[in-house]
Amino acid sequence: MTHEYRCRVYYEDTDLAGIVYYANYLKFIERARTEMVEAMGIDQRALKEETGTVFAVRRVEADYLSPAHFGDTLTVETTTADTTAARLVLRQDVKRGDTLLFSASVTLVALTSAGRPARLPAILRQISA
Known part of the structure; x- marks a missing residue:
């Protein structure tokens, strides 16, 4: 499964040189993950209220390959690399x-409201099956 999310680079996303500040790529990919989960029909707010389950980023490995600039239109492509009962790697x-600017491997886990590991919702466990 591949999900695409488009975003524009605003002035607030850049440094004095008009280049996207490195930490903002993490915001772009976070928004893309949120949109992907919503497109799958998962309401994260309801999931938390009904089951106490939330998602957390456990690991990010990132490569900054080429800069994005003020005014650019970017596409974030999200694909599943691996899934277990409690972990999703994207x-x-x-x-x-067609120019790749940034690439990341992101490991997500499910947690209970007490901060303990939980199973991923079934729909997420099935996306790479």
Whole structure:
């Protein structure tokens, strides 16, 4: 499964040189993950209220390959790399057209409201099956 999310680079996303500040790529990929989960029909707020389950980022491995600039339109492509009962590994690529600018491997886990490991919702466990 691949999900695409488009976003524009605003002035607030950049440094004095008009280049996207490195930490903002993490915001772009977070928004893309949220949109992907919503597109799958998962209401994260309801999931938390009904089951106490929330998602947390456990690990991010990122490569900054080429800069994005003020005014660029970017596409974040999210694909599933691996899934277990309680862990989801995603690859997230940020592109400007066909040019790869940023690539990350993101490991997500499910947690209970007490901060203990929980099973991922069934729909998430099935996306890479």
